[in-house]
Amino acid sequence: MKNTLNVGMIGYGFMARAHSNAYRKVNNFFDLEYRPVLKAVCARDAAKVKTFAETWGYESVETDWRKLVERKDLDVIDVCTPNNLHREIALAAAAAGKMILCEKPLAMNSQEGAEMVTAIEKAGVANMVWYNYRRVPAVTLAQRLVEEGRLGRIFHYRAVFLQDWTISADLPQGGTALWRLDVAAAGSGVTGDLLAHCIDTAIWINGGIARVTAMTETFVKERKHNLTGKVEPVGIDDACAFLARFKNGSLATFESTRYARGHKALYTFEINGEKASIQWDLHDLHRLSYFDHRDDGRLRGWRSIHVTDGEHPYMSKWWVPGLQIGYEHSFVHQVADFFEGLTRNRPASPTFRDAQETQKVCDAVLQSGRTGQWVEVE
Numbered sequence: 001m002k003n004t005l006n007v008g009m010i011g012y013g014f015m016a017r018a019h020s021n022a023y024r025k026v027n028n029f030f031d032l033e034y035r036p037v038l039k040a041v042c043a044r045d046a047a048k049v050k051t052f053a054e055t056w057g058y059e060s061v062e063t064d065w066r067k068l069v070e071r072k073d074l075d076v077i078d079v080c081t082p083n084n085l086h087r088e089i090a091l092a093a094a095a096a097g098k099m100i101l102c103e104k105p106l107a108m109n110s111q112e113g114a115e116m117v118t119a120i121e122k123a124g125v126a127n128m129v130w131y132n133y134r135r136v137p138a139v140t141l142a143q144r145l146v147e148e149g150r151l152g153r154i155f156h157y158r159a160v161f162l163q164d165w166t167i168s169a170d171l172p173q174g175g176t177a178l179w180r181l182d183v184a185a186a187g188s189g190v191t192g193d194l195l196a197h198c199i200d201t202a203i204w205i206n207g208g209i210a211r212v213t214a215m216t217e218t219f220v221k222e223r224k225h226n227l228t229g230k231v232e233p234v235g236i237d238d239a240c241a242f243l244a245r246f247k248n249g250s251l252a253t254f255e256s257t258r259y260a261r262g263h264k265a266l267y268t269f270e271i272n273g274e275k276a277s278i279q280w281d282l283h284d285l286h287r288l289s290y291f292d293h294r295d296d297g298r299l300r301g302w303r304s305i306h307v308t309d310g311e312h313p314y315m316s317k318w319w320v321p322g323l324q325i326g327y328e329h330s331f332v333h334q335v336a337d338f339f340e341g342l343t344r345n346r347p348a349s350p351t352f353r354d355a356q357e358t359q360k361v362c363d364a365v366l367q368s369g370r371t372g373q374w375v376e377v378e
């Protein structure tokens, strides 16, 4: 008999779908003490939220997130709203004693993040932030190889996240689907949206980032705002490139833009160590490229590891060796790890506190983008 955890989902967009899918699948593949029950979903449009509930099997609906958070029959609040609501919802959910799974970035900035960390730690509730790329098996394998010391001393970390969907100057900002262009809803542009993922992975694999210097640009300075109907200044960074120094002395470059024509979601990273190097590419997410200088010189070269074997992270839970899984499975893994953490009383990362480290780096990057100076990460 499994312990049930009643989930209250806020939002019915992209991430609400990804998470709902994960809750529905997790117990089919992972042997866990806990089982999520899709108890309620909340969003402002009553008709649309009802349709979402029917599609995904939620038992009830709400149109006011405050009511959802106060419901006595819910154990977990899952925050899948735009970034400007994360803080308020998390604080209310913590005060109501709920576990909180919050989408990334944790907050609009690190002041908000600090407030959220204090609130959830004071409330003593289980918490996690959905930096799901950690749980792509090839990325998890990369982290383990570095942790085992196979790469030796790390010299370089290089990450890129490229898209091309905001190039048109006619694209409006704000409101449904376009809140990412509205600084009041998103907090920042590519830094909080895309680089936050790269930073989270980097910190997890290679430790803390000490200082950064950044270059940011807003290519389209004004866009019509969907909520006001007026042409308004654009406050987000369309593109950002930054240099970083890790606390372990290694050097890094990070780049992200929504103006790289031809790229939809090209997230790649490369790590160069004294003994070996690693490369990963989201478009080939089930593969990890590995080069080991210790190999016999005649055979030395980049290996492309098909991360589908039973020995690979998470893969024994899925099909048979050689059959790959995809993007959506990273969310299933995240739910599984969260439940496993509850069983073992060892919180699954990234917790709010872990995600606050990424938030601090994002703040430092944006500050450096404004001043052109190196900024120490607090």
Ligand SMILES: NC(=O)c1ccc[n+]([C@@H]2O[C@H](COP(=O)([O-])OP(=O)(O)OC[C@H]3O[C@@H](n4cnc5c(N)ncnc54)[C@H](O)[C@@H]3O)[C@@H](O)[C@H]2O)c1
Residues within 6 Å of the ligand: 010, 011, 012, 013, 014, 015, 016, 042, 043, 044, 065, 079, 080, 081, 082, 083, 085, 103, 104, 105, 130, 131, 132, 176, 177, 193
């Ligand atoms: N982990 C990832 O890879 C990943 C990917 C995409 C988005 N995200 C994050 O997930 C969050 C949501 O992004 P998305 O792409 O799902 O956005 P989305 O626009 O698809 O969905 C946002 C949802 O929030 C709802 N919403 C907005 N205001 C609300 C309110 N006041 N009350 C209740 N519901 C409200 C909207 O109705 C919508 O259903 C963001 O924080 C984003 O950064 C993470």
